[in-house]
Every structure is written in C-alpha cells, then in structure tokens.
Amino acid sequence: MEKLIDIELKIVSDRRDGLLLALGEVLIANRFNLLRHRRANTADGVVMVLVVQGPEANLLQMEEQLGTHWLVQSLESNPYDPTAPAAIPASVPAAAAAPTAAPSSTAASAQSQAKAVYDQKRVEALLPQIAKDYPRVFGLVLGLERGLEPAQRESTLRYVGARVGAWVYKRDFALGARLPMTGSIRQIALPALRQLLPAELEEEALKTSGSPFANPGPGITAPQCHFLRGFLEGALNEAGNLGMVRVSETSCRATGGECCKFVFHV
Structure with a gap:
C-alpha cells in the first residue's frame, strides 16, 4: 500500500x-x-x-x-x-x-555554485526520472556524467546529488527529531546512503567500496564520487539545524584508495 x-x-x-x-x-x-x-x-x-x-x-x-x-x-x-x-x-x-529550483531551498548553495556550469534543462528533465526509478539511480547519473564536459562534472553531479538527498530526507527522515551531527550521520546519512549501496560507519565518517563513480583511469588524481558527496550534503542540510554541512571525500578507489570515505564538516 x-x-x-x-x-x-x-x-x-x-x-x-x-x-x-x-x-x-x-x-x-x-x-x-x-x-x-x-x-x-x-x-x-x-x-x-x-x-x-x-x-x-x-x-x-x-x-x-x-x-x-x-x-x-x-x-x-x-x-x-x-x-x-x-x-x-x-x-x-x-x-x-527570482526563479528557484524545486524541490526545496536547501540545495540553494549547491545551485549557486553550479549555476554557471551545469546544463539546467538536462538536469531538470532527469530529476523526475530519478525519482521514478529511485533507488536504482546510478545508471541515470552515470549517463549524465558521461555526457558532461570534465569542468562540469563535479559541480553538476554534486548539485544533482544534493537535490536527491534533500528529497530523500523529506521522504524518509523529516518527521524525526532534529539530531546533532553525530546522530545525524548515524541515523540519517548512513541509512540514506545504504539505500543506494553498501556503506559502513567509521567513527564519524562513512565509507563504501561499492561506488560506481570510483573508476581509475588515466589522469585521474582526485576523488570522483561527486554525486554521493552532494547526496549526503542534501540529506543533512535539509533539516536546517546543523549549519551548512559540507562533505569531503578523503579516500577514493579511483585514486587507489581501498574504499571511498566521506568526512563531514560544518
């Protein structure tokens, strides 16, 4: 039902x-x-x-x-x-x-960063399909990634991730208590990420060995899981009680790491 x-x-x-x-x-x-x-x-x-x-x-x-x-x-x-x-x-x-993007204002910071470089028409057309197929979204996101210029990839995928993460928070976690950072990582970020792929908690960081974005290749020297970073930011920032959370990827399999590891900052 x-x-x-x-x-x-x-x-x-x-x-x-x-x-x-x-x-x-x-x-x-x-x-x-x-x-x-x-x-x-x-x-x-x-x-x-x-x-x-x-x-x-x-x-x-x-x-x-x-x-x-x-x-x-x-x-x-x-x-x-x-x-x-x-x-x-x-x-x-x-x-x-001024026009603002749906579904909510929590992705406004990510939107302002990406506005000059992401293909808005393509992204807005993709988001309803992501909602329809969720949580089986990686095929759609990887297809978007392949069609982007290298300079667009980080900002665009992080923005899309933030939009989806904010939606997931509202769908699954909005009726819960406003938690501090540690509780939010354990009770929001971790279960939200596990909807997409296997993930584990390591102290106050999250790690996964299943990211489809972490593919080694010639010239890749920086972490590549931009969508997952944005997804975690959107899921935590939607509540509005933590300040502006930023997620960095301190280890990535694309650059030789054993896993992809995400650390949270305010």
Missing part, C-alpha cells in the same frame, strides 16, 4: 489569473489532492500556499514540475505542520521573485 504524505507548498507568481487551475493540473497529474489553499495578492503578483496530499513516491516529480512551471517564480515545499502559523506574507521580498 502506497504511503500518502501531506505537503505545504508556497508558490510565488507574477500571474493571478488561472494560476490555481494551472497548479491543479500538475497536482492531478501526479495524483495529489488539494486539501486547502490561501492566497495573498501583492504588488509583484501573488503568493499562494497550498496544502496537498498524495503519494510520497511522486513527491519529487510533482515538485520538479511545479518548480519549473512557466507561471511559478519560486517554490518552497515542506512537510505540512498543522500547528504552524497559517499567515502568509502581505508582500513578496524582491529576492523571492
């Missing part, structure tokens, strides 16, 4: 007419139901808050379609908390008018 989740979406648009109808079409296509909505008109357009319910497996695809919709300027998506204040802003800050 599929799991249903309640999600609160906050959408900024410069169009008022037909907005709810257009958003409703995306929700229906992804089998989400609109439970309630609030709207505030502003000088810049409209801010709309929707509470929706639908299959957890369809969440990333729905968020991607909304976040890239031509009527949507920005999208925030969070688990619905019925105890949270229901107010929506009377005006939209100028910064909110």
Whole structure:
C-alpha cells in the first residue's frame, strides 16, 4: 500500500489569473489532492500556499514540475505542520521573485555554485526520472556524467546529488527529531546512503567500496564520487539545524584508495 504524505507548498507568481487551475493540473497529474489553499495578492503578483496530499513516491516529480512551471517564480515545499502559523506574507521580498529550483531551498548553495556550469534543462528533465526509478539511480547519473564536459562534472553531479538527498530526507527522515551531527550521520546519512549501496560507519565518517563513480583511469588524481558527496550534503542540510554541512571525500578507489570515505564538516 502506497504511503500518502501531506505537503505545504508556497508558490510565488507574477500571474493571478488561472494560476490555481494551472497548479491543479500538475497536482492531478501526479495524483495529489488539494486539501486547502490561501492566497495573498501583492504588488509583484501573488503568493499562494497550498496544502496537498498524495503519494510520497511522486513527491519529487510533482515538485520538479511545479518548480519549473512557466507561471511559478519560486517554490518552497515542506512537510505540512498543522500547528504552524497559517499567515502568509502581505508582500513578496524582491529576492523571492527570482526563479528557484524545486524541490526545496536547501540545495540553494549547491545551485549557486553550479549555476554557471551545469546544463539546467538536462538536469531538470532527469530529476523526475530519478525519482521514478529511485533507488536504482546510478545508471541515470552515470549517463549524465558521461555526457558532461570534465569542468562540469563535479559541480553538476554534486548539485544533482544534493537535490536527491534533500528529497530523500523529506521522504524518509523529516518527521524525526532534529539530531546533532553525530546522530545525524548515524541515523540519517548512513541509512540514506545504504539505500543506494553498501556503506559502513567509521567513527564519524562513512565509507563504501561499492561506488560506481570510483573508476581509475588515466589522469585521474582526485576523488570522483561527486554525486554521493552532494547526496549526503542534501540529506543533512535539509533539516536546517546543523549549519551548512559540507562533505569531503578523503579516500577514493579511483585514486587507489581501498574504499571511498566521506568526512563531514560544518
């Protein structure tokens, strides 16, 4: 039996007419139901808050379609908390008018780093397919990697990983307690990584010998598991209570290491 989740979406648009109808079409296509909505008109357009319910497996695809919709300027998506204040802003800050990527704002730092070098159209088209096939995603990501210029690979794959990691946190871990770093590594990062491949905890680091990105080759002198780094960053940063977590790969089989090892920094 599929799991249903309640999600609160906050959408900024410069169009008022037909907005709810257009958003409703995306929700229906992804089998989400609109439970309630609030709207505030502003000088810049409209801010709309929707509470929706639908299959957890369809969440990333729905968020991607909304976040890239031509009527949507920005999208925030969070688990619905019925105890949270229901107010929506009377005006939209100028910064909110710039398009942002779905599914959430936790990947904003990775997005800003990758923006100048990654193929946005290709990445945004790939993410719904990753959501559909998850956790069997390595074939898709490796296909993306092979089509990238060398200068694009680290930033693009790390960005894609952060988007997927943030989605996995919201899908599987968002209802848990806000944990300190050690607990987050043990109870979020490790089980999230194990959804993709075998992994072990070593003190406060994670290691794996199963990374499909760690292929030795001529001229490879740096770690290659950029997607996994981004995935772990996205999974830990989505909670918002640890500061800005960064993951470094201190050992990689691509450069002769016995395993790929990931260390966490704040």
